Amino acid sequence: MNFTTTLQQPFAVQDVECTVVGFDPDDKDYDAKVAVDAQHCQGEHVCGFMPKAIYVKIDDCDCHFLPPAPCSAHRLTGHDTSCLNCTSAVQPGIFAVKPLSRKFKYFYDHQEKSKYITVQRKQFPLLPALAMPLYSMQGTTADPGMVAYWFFPQRCSQTVKWLIVYVMLSRPRSLATLKSVGLTDKIREVIEQGPPEELVATFHKLFDVKIKDTKALAVEAAKRYNFLPGAI
Numbered sequence: 001m002n003f004t005t006t007l008q009q010p011f012a013v014q015d016v017e018c019t020v021v022g023f024d025p026d027d028k029d030y031d032a033k034v035a036v037d038a039q040h041c042q043g044e045h046v047c048g049f050m051p052k053a054i055y056v057k058i059d060d061c062d063c064h065f066l067p068p069a070p071c072s073a074h075r076l077t078g079h080d081t082s083c084l085n086c087t088s089a090v091q092p093g094i095f096a097v098k099p100l101s102r103k104f105k106y107f108y109d110h111q112e113k114s115k116y117i118t119v120q121r122k123q124f125p126l127l128p129a130l131a132m133p134l135y136s137m138q139g140t141t142a143d144p145g146m147v148a149y150w151f152f153p154q155r156c157s158q159t160v161k162w163l164i165v166y167v168m169l170s171r172p173r174s175l176a177t178l179k180s181v182g183l184t185d186k187i188r189e190v191i192e193q194g195p196p197e198e199l200v201a202t203f204h205k206l207f208d209v210k211i212k213d214t215k216a217l218a219v220e221a222a223k224r225y226n227f228l229p230g231a232i
Contacts, residue, residue, distance in 0.1 A: 065094060
């Protein structure tokens with residue numbers, strides 16, 4: 001699994017990898033509580049309610065985030081300070097991930113900005129390790145390949161759409177290692193129209209002077225060291 005947001009610096013931060021090792025069921029989820037108490041939650045378990053917390057082991061982390069917990073022998077009576085199993089029950093690197101609530105506006109009429117409802121979503125800030133949001137792929141190479149889901153946000157400008165396409169196509173080493181899901185003619189139109197003019201104008205504004213100065217310095221350095229074009 002990966003963290004999708006920063007929960008505690010510098011360990012539980014965005015994109016850090018971890019492994020699920022357990023969960024704390026909701027008080028109303030009696031079946032899950034019975035399974036946890038009986039230690040029957042091995043592999044997969046379907047919860048009737050969202051758990052209060054998911055326990056993960058952060059990769060390459062030896063810090064202790066949780067207080068000592070009761071061992072299996074003292075699960076019902078509580079933590080026993082004289083029990084060695086209780087004092088060592090919490091392993092290093094174990095972090096409790098709690099669900100987060102976020103509010104956002106859902107526009108049900110794209111032509112009228114005033115027509116929306118406020119939606120609140122509650123979810124765990126965790127993502128399967130092989131899945132990755134687009135912003136986390138900046139500057140990375142998708143090895144050995146990538147499955148790209150071509151779904152744009154509803155309120156997305158043409159500039160942002162082109163940038164999404166650019167990042168998607170530039171992460172794998174070749175098109176042979178890219179599998180596309182949801183690739184339509186609209187995506188092809190974004191590709192064929194080329195970079196937006198405002199993006200090109202910004203690029204020229206930021207780099208034209210730097211490119212010109214760099215070329216002048218290169219010519220000066222070539223003359224100083226008697227460098228001949230084409231020489232190695």
